[in-house]
Amino acid sequence: MKAYTSTHRSYRALATHDNEISFQVVIEETDLHIVCEQDLREAIFDHVHTLRGQIKGYMHLHPAFLTSLTPLPLDPHAPSLVATMLEAGRILDVGPMAAVAGAIAQNVADTFVDQSRNILVENGGDIYMHSNRERTIGVLPDPVGDMALGLALTPADFPCAVCSSSAFIGHSLSLGTGDLVVVRARAGALADAAATRLCNELKSRRDLQKILGMAEDLKVEGIQGVLAQCAGNIGITGAMELVGLGG
Numbered sequence: 001m002k003a004y005t006s007t008h009r010s011y012r013a014l015a016t017h018d019n020e021i022s023f024q025v026v027i028e029e030t031d032l033h034i035v036c037e038q039d040l041r042e043a044i045f046d047h048v049h050t051l052r053g054q055i056k057g058y059m060h061l062h063p064a065f066l067t068s069l070t071p072l073p074l075d076p077h078a079p080s081l082v083a084t085m086l087e088a089g090r091i092l093d094v095g096p097m098a099a100v101a102g103a104i105a106q107n108v109a110d111t112f113v114d115q116s117r118n119i120l121v122e123n124g125g126d127i128y129m130h131s132n133r134e135r136t137i138g139v140l141p142d143p144v145g146d147m148a149l150g151l152a153l154t155p156a157d158f159p160c161a162v163c164s165s166s167a168f169i170g171h172s173l174s175l176g177t178g179d180l181v182v183v184r185a186r187a188g189a190l191a192d193a194a195a196t197r198l199c200n201e202l203k204s205r206r207d208l209q210k211i212l213g214m215a216e217d218l219k220v221e222g223i224q225g226v227l228a229q230c231a232g233n234i235g236i237t238g239a240m241e242l243v244g245l246g247g
Helices: 010-014 041-061 080-092 096-112 188-201 205-221
Strands: 021-027 030-036 119-123 126-130 135-139 149-153 160-165 180-185 223-230 233-238 242-244
Touching: 021 041, 030 041, 030 096, 041 080, 041 096, 080 096, 080 188, 096 119, 096 126, 096 160, 096 188, 126 188, 160 188, 180 188, 188 205, 188 223, 205 223, 205 233
Parallel strands: none
Antiparallel strands: 021 030, 030 119, 119 126, 126 160, 135 149, 149 242, 160 180, 180 223, 223 233
């Protein structure tokens, strides 16, 4: 199957409400799409620059932080963002960089929620949201097809992370062959690492039941729901209310 790594992200045009604006913040590999109630792009740019500096500084001292596919020891002296990634990697038995997109998305959303009660931060398909209104997050297992399904969320569901992993979409490494795994959780780093771990385990449609069982076991760690798709077959568990989109 073809791997899709295009940087064109047409789904980003779907996100705003009448009193919201959207903008992009890009620093090297970090490409954020922000939806919020005022123009915070300069402040968010500066904040993300600081976060990336923390990660790069830690990598300089600990090169394995960038490359390890297995958990690294927790470090009480690490910056808080790095510590969050190390902890998520430990829980999900993956390398800490498996949690980077979700960790950054939550850090940005949490930092600026006092300036915008509604703020959605999307980082390469990994999303963290504060919202006081209903939202529907599109699910896109086929990058060249229409977005037909969405995850419905109510104000009581926020704050909330929705993170995804795929063997065929995007640049991130996946050791499996699944079309898509989508994870919902309260913590962005945890949802991101869980999506990676579960997608690594998804190698055929026969693995779907195993993935759902793993998801059930991870509820104690804060995983709220999982959708997994492989070879056109879908498995769902937990708090994942799906709705049809468009026609």
